[in-house]
Amino acid sequence: MTLAEIQIAAVGDLMVKRYIISDAKLPNGRYSFDSLFTKVTPYLKRADLTIGNLETTFAGRTRKKRDIFRKSRGPLFNCPDELAPALKRAGFDVLITANNHCMDYGAAGLFRTLRILNQNGIDHTGTFNSLEASKEYLVKEIKGIKIGILSYTTGVNGIALPKSKPWMVNLVQIKNLLQDIHNLKKKVDLVIIYMHFGKEYSHTPDLRQKQIVNLLFKHGANIILGSHPHVLQPSVQRGKKQFVIYSLGNFISTKLKNNPHTQRSVILNITVKKDEEGKISIKSYRCIPTLVQRKLKNDRKATEVIPIRAK
Numbered sequence: 652m653t654l655a656e657i658q659i660a661a662v663g664d665l666m667v668k669r670y671i672i673s674d675a676k677l678p679n680g681r682y683s684f685d686s687l688f689t690k691v692t693p694y695l696k697r698a699d700l701t702i703g704n705l706e707t708t709f710a711g712r713t714r715k716k717r718d719i720f721r722k723s724r725g726p727l728f729n730c731p732d733e734l735a736p737a738l739k740r741a742g743f744d745v746l747i748t749a750n751n752h753c754m755d756y757g758a759a760g761l762f763r764t765l766r767i768l769n770q771n772g773i774d775h776t777g778t779f780n781s782l783e784a785s786k787e788y789l790v791k792e793i794k795g796i797k798i799g800i801l802s803y804t805t806g807v808n809g810i811a812l813p814k815s816k817p818w819m820v821n822l823v824q825i826k827n828l829l830q831d832i833h834n835l836k837k838k839v840d841l842v843i844i845y846m847h848f849g850k851e852y853s854h855t856p857d858l859r860q861k862q863i864v865n866l867l868f869k870h871g872a873n874i875i876l877g878s879h880p881h882v883l884q885p886s887v888q889r890g891k892k893q894f895v896i897y898s899l900g901n902f903i904s905t906k907l908k909n910n911p912h913t914q915r916s917v918i919l920n921i922t923v924k925k926d927e928e929g930k931i932s933i934k935s936y937r938c939i940p941t942l943v944q945r946k947l948k949n950d951r952k953a954t955e956v957i958p959i960r961a962k
Contacts, residue, residue: 655794656924656934659843660698662941663878663899663916664706664750665738667730670905670945674954675733684737687903691956694918694939695742699793702800703902704845704878705746705775708753709735709767710760724809727755735771745789747802749777749821750847751879754807761819777802777821777845785818788835796925799839801831804847805879823848823863829870836871840931841923843874849884849898852910856884856897868893873931874921882912886919891932894921903943903956914943918958 667684675682688695695701707728738746746768753761761778768775779785789800803821812819821827823846835842844867849860856864856877864875868889875895877884884898900916907913917938924934940959945952 654925654927654929655796656922657699657793657796658697659798659874659921659923660695660701660742661845661876661896661899661919661921662695662701662703662902664704664881664901664904665746666706666728666901666904667734668707668726668728668905670952671903671954672730674945674952675731682731682733684734685740686953687955688737688741689955691918691941691958692741694920694958698742698920700744700791700798701742702745702747702843702845702876703738703743704750704847704899705738705748705764705768706750706752706878707734708756708760709764710756711763713756713760722810723755725751728752729756729760732767735767735773739771739773743773745774745776745791745800747777747845747847747878748775749802749804749845751804751806751808753778753804753820754810754812757810758813758816758819776800777804779818779820782818785821788831788838790835790839796841796923796931797839798841798843799835800843800845801828801835802845802847803828825863825866828867832867832870832872840925840929841873842871843876844872845876845878847877847879849877849880851880852882852908852913853880854882854884854912860897864895864897868895873933876919881907882910883916886936886938888933888936894933894936901943902941905943916941 776789883900886896
């Protein structure tokens, strides 16, 4: 007999950049991102817990871009603070901050990003503002089901972490990762791990992804959510207690490498139940396909995420 049942929604990379930002600019110089999410908000809010990967920073106005650019192997992402309350209003409960762009504006940018999320009441994990915070696990209790959420990234685009602050970012170090799972399993019913890994623009997981996933499942992970490839990769359910989607793709992004698949994604919905004996199982899952679309509205361009074939 089912004691409790919850819905978990997850999306991939939130890459709010370039024209997506300019489309949100208001005549008074401020920004409004709400229209970006208008059509998907009902599906995000329908879940008991909604998770996404914040693949940008809230670094504020900074002039240090040139110096940091020399250290980074990629572009630098920074978004106006107004995105944070828009994400909250759209239904996001937890944002993952461990990804290859979290250090784009150095330690100051990373700390400021966490501060903006805190100010807007959005939980987060993967990057930290203190050694003490890095040792605390994010646990959400919903309808009597305790959910532990971890996140890790395979790199930060070659930017070195400060030697005195190696705890700032959860990098994929298998020994630490397995220890975190072991510690968290004692406290929760369900372990979700959000992994920023894999090869960009590949629709199939590579050997390393598969090896990591198998190891995480072996040591007690229940749900593994992948991001970084910027395109969708397969999902697999293993028995009643394990599920992985290797890449959720880009939930929000401009078109990358002229590849239309970088603007096509899904809202993943997973139903988890807990029986009277306290045993957890993954009852079902479904995906709502989404598309990033830019159209002319009221004589100006507007970007929005559109659900496809949703019910």
